[in-house]
Amino acid sequence: MEYKEESRLCIVIIPKTQKVKRIVIPDWLPKFILGLTMTIAFLLVFSYSKITAFTNSLQVENLDKNSTKYILEEELANLEIISKEKDKIISKLEANVVDTQEKIDEVDNIFMDVERLQKQLEKKAGITTASRSNSIGRRTDLETLETDESLEALKEILDEKEQELEKFIVEIDNRFKYLESVPNLWPAQGRLTSRYGNRKNPFGRGTRFHKGIDIANSYGTSIKAAGSGTVTFSGTRSGYGRVVIIKHNSEYETLYAHNSQNLVKIGDKVEKGQAIAKMGSTGRSTGCHLHFEIHKNGKTINPLTVLNK
Template sequence: MKYIHTKTKKSKYFSLLIIPHSNNIKQFKIATWVPKLLIFTIIISLSTTIFLFFSYRELKNKYLAKLDELDYVNSINIKQKAEIETLREKTTEIQEKLDTISKFQEKIKNMIGIKDNKKEKRVVNPSRSGNQFFKEKAVLEKLDNSIISQIDELSKLLDNSKEELIKLTADVEKKMKYLDAKPNLMPAKGKITSGYGYRRNPFGKGREFHKGLDITNKPGTKIRAAGSGIVTFAGYYGGYGKVIIISHGYGYQSIYGHNRKLLVKVGQHVKKGEVIAEMGNTGRSTGPHLHFEIRYYGKAVNPKNVIDNYK
């Protein structure tokens, strides 16, 4: 089969002849602008295809780069979230320790009888509230802000705890000095033959008010200071016989009468439980015993209300 393409100079058409092996010859007329349009279309298509191809490659490369960047950011976020979670656990641990310290402080205060003048509000740990402190959908910035806020609160708690410990230490020292000075120790072993209050007069008729305790035992029994303090008198004093008076501070005085022998001097500092005399029968006495008085701001008080484990 042969194709013959003919064109006249003045014709506006192309003639396309199709000559088959048979005798039937076919002729087609095509306008001259059709091939031009076809070529133009092909050029435009090729240009567009090439442009789209290179644009696709560039976009693909950018997309892959963004994916790598996103993966890197996600890895950093995961690492930071893990670090924040660890920090949250540490802050929770610190909070628990602060709570333990606070409870220990309260226990010490209760043990030695220190009362708070005012109640301070404690900062509540966010991790212990009903809402979960870290939510899975929370953004990293909010997590950071929450942690920073919690750390600030813990810092304030630590400062408050430090101040409370300093104050508690001072209060404990004062209380310990007070307890050491308070004449609450039974001064001698023996039998209590006469208590505080009205009794029958052992030297005559009628009743009299007895201002202390009479403790009976054999002569020479050790007499101990009921509390720490300064000896303000040590000598013979009327019906008390050989007597010792100790000033303990805080308004307390203790008196030890009818001793056989005095073992301390005026101005001497004695410790609670220290031996200060030997039991005797000096002064106005019916037999070997210790007359023990406690005075509070100059007034005799019932030793039963002061001495620990009074029997």
């Protein structure tokens, strides 16, 4: 039986002066070294690819972080802009609050002036406005309220005041119209020659009831309407001569007699103090004068109780 000797790699070292040395290398060692080299090379390649991938991942992540940082910086800049705008708005609102309070104070002062004027007008017109006292009693102390509440309360007060003033204006207007219609203006200048009531009969014996007053002056003296109203008669009546009759309102009516000339006609609207006739002595008369009568609710009354003193 043949025996095959195991192959080996032999390295001989021959120095100049020393003994020859031989190194025997097993045949598996080169294969091991080659395998180890290939394994190391593989590991290096694998590690490089992993490191490269990780580096790329870090770069991408860094880019994402940079992008996120840029977005956050933009958002921060926007927030700063919004914050500045908010500060401007707050400053403006604070200024508006001050301005609103000034307006409220101004309106309150106007209210006081309006109420003072109302009282003066009421006194002159001789009326009392019941609705005004309720409005004053409900006056809100605006300074104790917040701005929004003040504005709402102010609006409510203004609405109430507007309605009150509308009623007041109508009432005052009607009152002034009534006062203008009251025949209290002396209808002519001159001497009072005969009063209202019983008097000696100027055309005979005894006494007669005089339904008005007589005012004497020169021929053609202007005769004026004692109050505003509507002419219901303009013409001639027996004993009175030329006559003008004016209906002033539901209460009063006046008569102007013995005129030399009538200046108005039936249906004319006349104002207090407007010339309506000329003084004369037409009809049954003893001289140039105006016979003036006031009728209240269809009955004659003493004109001197109505005419201004």
